[in-house]
Every structure is written in structure tokens, then in C-alpha cells.
Amino acid sequence: MLTIKLQSLIMNNQVKLDRYKQELAKIYSQRSQNYDESKWHSQITHRLVEFAQIQPGDKVLDIATGTGHVAIEVAQLIGDDGRVVGIDISSGMLEQARKKVAQLNLKNIEFQLADGENIDFPANSFDLIFCANAFPLMADKAATLRLWSTFLKPGGYIGLHSIAETGFTGIVVLEKVLENHGINLDVFHLSNTVNTIEKYQDLLTQADLEIISVEMENHGSYLSLEDTKKRWNLVYYPSPGNIPNPLTQLSSEEIEQMKAEFEEELEQLITPEGIWNNGTTFLVLGRKPVD
Template identity: 35%
Template sequence: MTTRMNEYKQQIITDFNSRTNYDNEFRYRFAKPLIELAQLKLGQKVLDVATGTGIVAIAAAKIVGDAGYVLGVDISTGMLAQARHKVELEKLQNIELIEADADDLHFDDNSFDVIFCSAAIAYLTHVFSSLRQWYRFLNTSGIVAFSCFAETAHTASILFREKAQQFGITINNPNELLGTPEKCQALLQQTGFQNIEVVTQQFGFYFKDAETAWNAHANNVYGYQVYQLSPDKLAQLKAEYMAEIHALSTEQGFGHDVNSLFVFARKS
């Protein structure tokens, strides 16, 4: 693994290990459409890639029942610790959680009926290869269901990237690869999937203050690059970003678009 890749992976781990308040109303609302549209059945075997705190995995385990099985994988020990605590509280026996890199999974072909990936596919370093893997892991007529964001989503993130660029820091848009229904359709077709459906929903909210918006982005894997700047330049960038957030805010706060894509496809 290259030094740059190691840095990226470590930043993901650091970012998510620090998220002690990850479970909130937004996360559960965002997971609900993915679970509902997958139409899980009793007895199914489910893989939840980048399971995080297990929101989707736990909901799936309750639906597939004792005859079914759910495996959640995540690279973050902090996220998995929260997920395991919830599993214990729920007294679920049909769910297993393992620490693993979602870019490097090893399961037998035809092992699962459904594969989920909620809001995490943009963090994968080789999305095409992962989709090819998932295709192999699925049983005949198995379903893949993932959620991602429109390439124009996350208004505060776009502003953050634009402001960072003015200071010579280039931050990629993680939603560019799968950021439209057409892009999702094309990539899934290339990996062999059929019966592709893309449902869009808006999950926008308001940042109540500029400091919250800054912290949400500067400490993210798609934002920490600004710390390459000198302390003076970083302070200037932060001040200018927060000033723009404040200038564009209303009484409700800064409007943050979260146009989202829920994607479903079936193995041929």
C-alpha cells in the first residue's frame, strides 16, 4: 500500500474513531429508505459494508430473524465498539461484526442475498472493483443496495472546497463518481448488475453556526488537507470560510443541501 493510501486510510480511521455522537436522528432517517426499499425477507443472509455503528445491520437483523444472518464490517474500531454495544442491548444472536477494510474483503462467491452500503461507498478507493466483488459475493438474483450523495450536494462542503482551493489546497469531491442517477446506472451496468433503480430524496438541514460547519469539514477525510497550511494561513482560511457561512445564513442557519441517491440493483 502506498504512503498516500496509508495516510488516507489512517485519516478515515481517525475521523470515524472520534465520532462519539454519530448516532442521531439524521443517521436513522437516512438509513430507513435503504432498508425499506431492499424489502428484506426472513432467513436472508446480509452483508453490511462499512457498517459504522450498525444502524443498517441491526435493523436488517431484526427483519431477517433467527433463520437469517447479518455480517457487518468496518475499518473503525470506535464505530464497531458502539455497534457491538447496541447489539448486546438488543440481545441479537444473528449478527456478527468484524473489523475489516471494505476495500479488501474476502468472502466466498454466492454468500449473501443482500449487500448494503449506507453513505460510505464514496470512501472506497476502488468503487468499480468493490462492485465487482459484491457481484461475486451475491447469490443469483441477489440485491445490492447503497446510498450516496448527489455531486452537487453538501452546500457547506462545496464552499469549503472552493475556499481551500483559493489557498492552494485541492480537495476532491467524493460524490463526483456516483453523483447522478445516470452515473450510478452506468457503473452498475458495467459491473453486470441489472434491474437498476435509483430513488432520490432530500435530507437537507441547517448548520446553526459557522464553527460547527468548519469543524464538520476540517476534520473530515475530505477536508483535513487544509492542515498542510501554515498556522497563519489556516487561521485566515477559517476566518474567511466562517465569514461566508455567516453572510449566507438566515435566522434558521446555513442551508446545507443533502440531495441523496438510494440505489438498488439485482445480480443477473
């Protein structure tokens, strides 16, 4: 069975995280109870699994597994001879994932509390490595991708999904309002991430991975005004360059003013169908060369 070297990663049943990731783990644990209510998450994770070349018996690592969308679908495809390891920094998300696995009585899957940027598996362990929706949250994307590639067997694949720069209309509007007040929270690292096909291709090349495919897809849909307004909560998301969060230095009146401006901007986008959410994403597949 594939196992993480827990003695170097976990102390007192907790992952050793910097402050940025501690805050990130806390936020996702708070979201874990209703995370699966979003149809978008299951839609894009299914596309990532569909995009990859999964075979019965594959050994698969799912990084930032969340509530197990990718890991569980993969486990049902690879059969009893395959194995899935799902890792996440959020204990709350993993608790939900384990509940779903128990209900489905899946025996070929395990979950571990671990940081995707600081893991230590034997080289050439996995046929496939997935990371759905969380790659933009990695602090050092180039180094992280190189690390993951060492765990791949020759001929193995890394499959990534991430949001494009204009993927979420609410986030685009939010960042615009914050920038008008001189604040750059770098929500989901959209202003400092791999936001073009060429950048993804370059990252794969730096990790010595063959470029199989880098595609953009649109999963757009109309959202209600109230649902789009909930994007305001992203102002409390951490990023490596913003610890502590700049909003902690502002008065409650200043924060309420920015929130009001955000909602006013959204109200200008309303149509009879709702607010159009672009939903533009990247699907990325790289392969480790065969020696």
C-alpha cells in the same frame, strides 16, 4: 456461519490498511462516541433498508457498518433464520455497534474489523449487500462494486446510499473556499465520484448488475450556524490523492485565514430558520442476474 478469511485480512487484531484508510479509520473511531447523536444518519439508513427488498431469513452483508444503523435494523427484520455481517475499518465504531447489539440481545448479527475493498467471502453468500453513506469513500468504486457482486447470490441485491454533489451546504462552501486557495481536498470525493444518476447506472452495468432503481431524494433541513461551521473539521479528512494532507504544508496563519473565510461565507447564508442544508442523496439498487 459466514466468516471473513481473517488470516489474510487481519494481523495482530488490526486490519491491513494503506495510509489513507488508516487515517480514515482513526477519524471515525474518534467520532464514534457521539456518532449516533446525528438524526440524519439514522434517517438515511432507514430509507436504504426500506428501499431494499428484505425478506425473513435473508443473509445480509453491511459494508462500512459504522455503529450498526443498517445492520441492526436489518437484523430485526430478517428473524432468527437470517444473518447479518457488519464490517468496518474503525474499531471504535464497531465497539459502539456491539454495545447496541448487546443491549438489544440480538443473536443473528456479527461485526468484523475489515476493509470493504479487500474482503474475501465465498461466492454467492448473501441475499443483500448494503453500503450506506460510505461508498464515495471507496478508492476504486468500479472494482469494489464488481468485487461485492461476486458475493451476491443470483437474484440478490446491492443497495447503496451516498451524498449528492450538493448534498451538504457546508461541504460545498468549504470546497469553494479551499479551491480559492488552490487546494482540492476532494472532501468525500464529491468532485471525483459518482454524482449523477447516469454514472451510477454505468457502475452497475460494469459490475454486471441489473439496474433496478437509481433515485435522488432530498433530506434537507435547517442547521444552526454553529453546527454548519463544524464542517470545517472535514479539512482534516483524508482522500487517496491527498496523502499527506496539503494543509500540513501551510502555516497556522494561512489555515486560520481560510477558516475565517469559510465562516464569513456561511454567515451570508443565514436565515431566520438557520442555514438550509440541501441533504440531497442517491438511493441505488442493483440486482445480480439469475443464471
